[in-house]
Amino acid sequence: MKSxxxxxxxxxxxxxxxxxxxxxxxxxxxVHAIMGPNGSGKSTLSxxxxxxxxxxxxxxxxxxxxxxxLGMEPDERARKGIFLAFQYPMEVPxxxxxxxxxxxxxxxxxxxxxxxxxxxxxxxxxxxxLLEMNRAFxxxxxxxxxxxxxxxRCEILQMAMLEPKYAILxxxxxxxxxxxxxxxxxxVNVLRGPERGILLITHYxxxxxxxxxxxVHVMVAGKIVLSGGKELALELESKGYDWLTxxxxxxxx
Ligand code: ADP
Ligand code: MG
Numbered sequence: 579m580k581s582x583x584x585x586x587x588x589x590x591x592x593x594x595x596x597x598x599x600x601x602x603x604x605x606x607x608x609v610h611a612i613m614g615p616n617g618s619g620k621s622t623l624s625x626x627x628x629x630x631x632x633x634x635x636x637x638x639x640x641x642x643x644x645x646x647x648l649g650m651e652p653d654e655r656a657r658k659g660i661f662l663a664f665q666y667p668m669e670v671p672x673x674x675x676x677x678x679x680x681x682x683x684x685x686x687x688x689x690x691x692x693x694x695x696x697x698x699x700x701x702x703x704x705x706x707x708l709l710e711m712n713r714a715f716x717x718x719x720x721x722x723x724x725x726x727x728x729x730x731r732c733e734i735l736q737m738a739m740l741e742p743k744y745a746i747l748x749x750x751x752x753x754x755x756x757x758x759x760x761x762x763x764x765x766v767n768v769l770r771g772p773e774r775g776i777l778l779i780t781h782y783x784x785x786x787x788x789x790x791x792x793x794v795h796v797m798v799a800g801k802i803v804l805s806g807g808k809e810l811a812l813e814l815e816s817k818g819y820d821w822l823t824x825x826x827x828x829x830x831x
Pocket of ligand 1: 591596614615616617618619620621622623632
């Protein structure tokens, strides 16, 4: 079966171990949610999968459809189908969303193949309609002066255009009001499908009212300490994380 497999992953920042032996399998067609207290290493996990250079993998593997991706550069991982929506997306002043996405789509084509402008805009507008986005949005500079909700919508539009095999959404809900949360959730639900595995990272249960996951995992101090179905999110909402952290104190800072 096609899947993104994380096997006994250990990750350091400097000489501090942040991820401490984490294993998880995200199958194509499934949505896995990771919840957990702040500082447990959720963003670290997502950045390591995407290939961020600040983090040192000291052990374990990340296999995408059987192939170890840890030795690959971030752009190679992206071309192979890994997508990360950032918790804090960056501003790219002077570059419109339309041009930014066009360069990203072009970069995924085989060498020598040129993306036709008409073909590109057809696809862009098709995806925007699907996500119920206003077309004027794409003439704005990437994330410049965007509200929290607009930044997240921009990330979802990128995901729609790049059609990744495995998408990791890091706290896509943070900073969103309820209307923006509904729009973003709608986008993710539209992009769910048998050809795509999704990892949703969230601190709050609220997002999971709108995007109902197949599996829920709790991450504490760099490890998955509990896994279950969607009902686990509700349990965490009512009980908090304390009962899970008592025997597993957060990593010393
Ligand atoms: P979460 O997303 O679960 O809140 P993070 O992965 O952001 O957790 O952080 C896990 C721990 O690693 C925290 O203690 C944080 O301070 C530390 N950390 C994360 N990124 C860096 C970095 N680039 N440099 C130093 N420490 C970092
Ligand atoms: Mg985080």
